[in-house]
Amino acid sequence: MIEPRIETISEKKLIGKRLTMSFVRYTIGELWQSFVPRRKEITNNLTNDLVSLVIYGPEHFIDFKPTNDFERWAAVEVADFESVPTGMETFILPGGLYAVFDYKGSGTDHSIFQYIFGTWLPASNYILSNRPHFEVLGDKYKNNDLLSEEQIWIPIQPRY
Numbered sequence: 001m002i003e004p005r006i007e008t009i010s011e012k013k014l015i016g017k018r019l020t021m022s023f024v025r026y027t028i029g030e031l032w033q034s035f036v037p038r039r040k041e042i043t044n045n046l047t048n049d050l051v052s053l054v055i056y057g058p059e060h061f062i063d064f065k066p067t068n069d070f071e072r073w074a075a076v077e078v079a080d081f082e083s084v085p086t087g088m089e090t091f092i093l094p095g096g097l098y099a100v101f102d103y104k105g106s107g108t109d110h111s112i113f114q115y116i117f118g119t120w121l122p123a124s125n126y127i128l129s130n131r132p133h134f135e136v137l138g139d140k141y142k143n144n145d146l147l148s149e150e151q152i153w154i155p156i157q158p159r160y
Helices: 028-041 109-122
Strands: 005-009 012-021 050-054 070-078 089-093 096-104 124-126 131-139 149-158
Touching: 012 028, 012 050, 028 050, 028 070, 096 109, 109 124, 109 149
Parallel strands: none
Antiparallel strands: 005 096, 012 070, 012 089, 050 070, 050 131, 096 149, 124 149, 131 149
């Protein structure tokens, strides 16, 4: 399948909206519908890319259940927090080591995540790191389209 590139990033500043959800109560559509119409109110973004970020609790994958809550963000990367639109929040994404998968296909096809967590990660020299996971949705991203392209960033650390 897809071999990732391994990248170290420095921290990033994000502005956006967030919702707490689970895989059973998956309200990502509601989150994006509340964010996208207002994204132009963010005037100091560094790129046109959207960032779909997830913050899992430290036990999320250890004791995985589809009912486990997590926080999902719809955001953009910004230069600073000097101008935050009303009703939006700031988040500092910590820097660190990531496995970056260039994914092409529909966002509704979750087999890429089954591959990452079930095949690639166990066979790699890395383990999950307890930092946010995120996807970068750039110019080639098309919601639910088979030709859509995005980057999937998985936080990792060396396996000791």
